[in-house]
Amino acid sequence: MNINNLNELAKKIRRLSVTMAYNTNTSHTGGALSIADILVVLYSGVMNISPEITEDPNRDRFVLSKGHCCASLYSVLALKGFFEVEQMMKGYGRDGSQFFTHVSHKLNGIELSTGSLGHGLSVSAGMALGAKSQNISYNVYCLVGDGELDEGSNWEAIMFAAHHKLDNLCLIVDKNKIQALGNTKDVLSLDPLDDKFKAFQWNVISIDGHNFESIINAFEKFKNTTEKPTVIICSTIKGKGVSYMENSLKWHYSAPNEELFNQALEELK
Amino acid sequence: MRTAFINQLIIEARKSDKIFLLVGDLGYNVVEPFAREFPNRFMNAGIAEQNMAGVAAGLAMSGFNVYTYSIGNFPTLRCIEQIRNDIAYHHANVKIVAVGGGYAYSDLGATHHATEALGMMRTIPNIVISSPSDPIEARALTTFSSNYDGPMYIQLGKAGEKIIHNKNLSLHLGDIISYKVSSQTEAIIVTGSIASAIVSSVRTEKTDVYTLPFIKPINKAQISMIANQYDDITIIEENQKSCGAGSAVIEQLSDLYRSGEVKRYPRVHRIAIDDFFQDVSGSQQFLRKRSGLL
Numbered sequence: 317m318n319i320n321n322l323n324e325l326a327k328k329i330r331r332l333s334v335t336m337a338y339n340t341n342t343s344h345t346g347g348a349l350s351i352a353d354i355l356v357v358l359y360s361g362v363m364n365i366s367p368e369i370t371e372d373p374n375r376d377r378f379v380l381s382k383g384h385c386c387a388s389l390y391s392v393l394a395l396k397g398f399f400e401v402e403q404m405m406k407g408y409g410r411d412g413s414q415f416f417t418h419v420s421h422k423l424n425g426i427e428l429s430t431g432s433l434g435h436g437l438s439v440s441a442g443m444a445l446g447a448k449s450q451n452i453s454y455n456v457y458c459l460v461g462d463g464e465l466d467e468g469s470n471w472e473a474i475m476f477a478a479h480h481k482l483d484n485l486c487l488i489v490d491k492n493k494i495q496a497l498g499n500t501k502d503v504l505s506l507d508p509l510d511d512k513f514k515a516f517q518w519n520v521i522s523i524d525g526h527n528f529e530s531i532i533n534a535f536e537k538f539k540n541t542t543e544k545p546t547v548i549i550c551s552t553i554k555g556k557g558v559s560y561m562e563n564s565l566k567w568h569y570s571a572p573n574e575e576l577f578n579q580a581l582e583e584l585k
Numbered sequence: 586m587r588t589a590f591i592n593q594l595i596i597e598a599r600k601s602d603k604i605f606l607l608v609g610d611l612g613y614n615v616v617e618p619f620a621r622e623f624p625n626r627f628m629n630a631g632i633a634e635q636n637m638a639g640v641a642a643g644l645a646m647s648g649f650n651v652y653t654y655s656i657g658n659f660p661t662l663r664c665i666e667q668i669r670n671d672i673a674y675h676h677a678n679v680k681i682v683a684v685g686g687g688y689a690y691s692d693l694g695a696t697h698h699a700t701e702a703l704g705m706m707r708t709i710p711n712i713v714i715s716s717p718s719d720p721i722e723a724r725a726l727t728t729f730s731s732n733y734d735g736p737m738y739i740q741l742g743k744a745g746e747k748i749i750h751n752k753n754l755s756l757h758l759g760d761i762i763s764y765k766v767s768s769q770t771e772a773i774i775v776t777g778s779i780a781s782a783i784v785s786s787v788r789t790e791k792t793d794v795y796t797l798p799f800i801k802p803i804n805k806a807q808i809s810m811i812a813n814q815y816d817d818i819t820i821i822e823e824n825q826k827s828c829g830a831g832s833a834v835i836e837q838l839s840d841l842y843r844s845g846e847v848k849r850y851p852r853v854h855r856i857a858i859d860d861f862f863q864d865v866s867g868s869q870q871f872l873r874k875r876s877g878l879l
Contacts, residue, residue, distance in 0.1 A: 421675060429674060432666055438636045439671050442643020472636035
């Protein structure tokens, strides 16, 4: 994977995500921007997935559990040819379209519709168990938000995956440190998150979620790990790439006006 | 009923290697024969029903026909959003099996009374809702479920229910079963394990009797025929009246009357639990009588 290419692709994804938010006056842009770099790496060779094999039983699966941040996933899929960019730009959040503003399995390449938090990891564990039970070697990648880990269902799944040694399951935590009404440390303390996962018998990798080399290496380590599920705790910046959105709660709810939209596009060139 | 279910599921699992049974740490002295024969298609998910339902969806998306099994409200109400979003919305091939419908876990108290699950599950799109009236219906519904590709809820009784049918049944989606028909002017439609108590009571001496293994869907032609035939129809169940089997029949009749398929609207009487929790202990029979069901 060429780092410059990844960087250019990530910028495109961020531009498309911000544009969709601006066009439709929709929210959740901050969280979409924090996961863009991770998604770019996943879909640039880490995962065995392409538009031609979305029904192949051997394909790798990706589950976006923080479904409200789907703009960047849609953008990756569009740029990788799962559907047309134009179709996405015209459809996102519009009447009669299947480009819901929370991720939708009605679209090619999407495994699971989510929106209510705390669902993706259990389903992913079921998919991983399904592979093991049928002696198929695909991997399952599930991306959750750090705030999402408040949901108790995640911890049921975390116990389950470790107990059944689902080493084909990779959980990615987008640790952008902000949730719907404030900083995660002020709402419900998560830290030390790495120690929590270690205590639950997971393989724990902590990285900078915006450093492409680190992300690539983390997925390599996951693929070389046996007997344990892997969690990659990605320290990220909510709103990454747009200065006025970075580390700001506001962009969980707001869409930029024309001036700020143009500024965002300028910064993402 | 639970033994009839598991024995039939074992028979179906011998025919299909896609059947997978997940249990929520319940099923002592019931599920072991399945676990012994199919260790690679059996798993105790622990006391974690939300995860069990999600895992079931994921397994189904990987090609399995998955059964989740627990008691009371645990496999339903405890994880109803996982059932709605992960299973029903995705049309995942998952069968949700609850043992102990109605007041079966009588003296355990209201926490264990599965008296709302049928109604709550019924409102979720894409799910077939079923409620066998005896072990023969339980077997027939298990066979049906093993061949049905999609979400389905099976609300079983518990153990020791009397067999009311005198021969094995083969069910099609939505079937209503004629139990005792001799051209009376009144009919009783009953669902669930309360059926054996109803068919042996004086209440049914001068009525025709039907059982209702499917609450959703209900065969339109059959229910229209019944509506056109009787002056009085009584629907009996061990669920809350609100949104239960009686409600399902009335809704169907109302729509069919509006569309003209039902020519005359019979007097319909619903016997069900009338919007309250049982606040005393007692046997299932005691609680049924206390609720006015018997």
